[in-house]
Amino acid sequence: MSIKRWIAIVIAAALVFVSIGVTSLSFLFTRDLDGFVEKMMASTTEYGETVIETGIGNEKIAVMTVDGVIQDLGDASSIFLPSGYNHGLFLKQMNNILEDDSIKGLILKVNSPGGGVIESADIYDSIRLIQEERNIPVYVSMGGMAASGGYYISASADKIFVNRETITGSIGVIMESLNYSKLAEKYGIGFNTIKTGPYKDIMSGAREMTEEERAMLQDMINDSYERFVDIIEEGRGMSEADVKKVADGRIMNGRQAIEAGLADDFGKTGDVISAMKEDHDLQDATVFEYTTKDSWLSLYGVKARNLFGGNVESELIGKILSDYNSPRMMYLYGER
Secondary structure, eight states, X not given: OOHHHHHHHHHHHHHHHHHHHHHHHHHXXXXXXXHHHHHHHHGGGOXXXXXXXXXXXXXXXXXXXXXXXXXXXXXXOOTTSOOOOOHHHHHHHHHHHHHOTTEEEEXXXXXXXXXXXXXXXXXXXHHHHHHHHHOOOEEEEEEEEXXXXXXXXXXXXXXXXXXXXXXXXXXXXXXXXOOOHHHHHHTTOOOOOOOSSTTTTTTOTTSOOOHHHHHHHHHHHHHHHHHHHHHHHHHHTOOHHHHHHHOSSOEEOHHHHHXXXXXXXXXXXXXXXXXXXXXXXXXXXXXXXXXXXOOHHHHHHHHHHHHHXXXXXXXXXXXXXXXXXXXXXXXEOSOO
């Protein structure tokens, strides 16, 4: 490893220690510092509204975007990783739509391979609540990809629009872990595991999975799969048999999705806006989208990432500092 890369690792460690030190000092010495930090952290979740199309009167159409893997990284993601989908912020914006009577329609732009089972369900539940409590139309505009959890969150929409080259489908659930026991054996690496029950280390990479364990996990996976199928049945007005014809993990393009009944029409975001205005007499509505305001933390993150230059070692550091890769059920398509 080069001197430059060793320096990068040392700097990364120093940043972590500084961050821990500042947090500790705030607890030890002053409540005022606590308040200051809370205010600064709160600024990372502030958002504004950017007008896309100016209208007449008070009626509005909200455009929201799910871009990237649907996962909850907490209130503030790692400074070493690029900014992306912010689950907590997205749910706050959804709650704002629920409470804002001037919003008469919601358009959800989806460009995602899916993500966590829980997070996908959070978004789906928020959409259903808006539909039930506000009784406003919800349209989906799919981008390059709206697969697995990306389709899950779209399924309840009144209309789903795709591009011809959209990758969608991948309906199903996946749960993975690495088994490195044979590699460890090759290099003479042993594992000492102390546990309270035979299944406490289920899906451990240090040993082979038993058939009994596999059956237990498959039962869990099947439950989540059936819920996925159920929401498509309800949202798309399809029979269980018709859903399961294509709910085998396959991906499809826009044309295939329309033919399978999983989408309604072709159209980009502008077309979707026009369709909603025409369908629901909202020609005079102002169309806006939520925008995240820059914060000291996001700017600090950009500088930190620039410092490491995006090389392999820095990406590894970011993963180590931000991820806990314990196996979990995912509505996810693509590389993991």
